[in-house]
Amino acid sequence: MNKDIISGKWEQVKGSAQTKWGKLTNDDLDIAQGDAKYLAGRLQERYGWQQDQAQREVDEFQKTLQ
Secondary structure (H helix, E strand, O other), rough: OHHHHHHHHHHHHHHHHHOOOOOOOHHHHHHHOOOHHHHHHHHHHHOOOOOHHHHHHHHHHHHHHH
């Protein structure tokens, strides 16, 4: 994932992330600030996903931003 793309647009896409992953809190998203690794870790924690599934989710989300 290109961290610069996510980080640069984070304020604009934070709402989309909240919609997609409703179990993430505003604090989760504020702390993430577009950090893909952190975001995947939070998805694992909130949804009980394995690391590969959480990373796929983040990767797919990133593709929608391009």
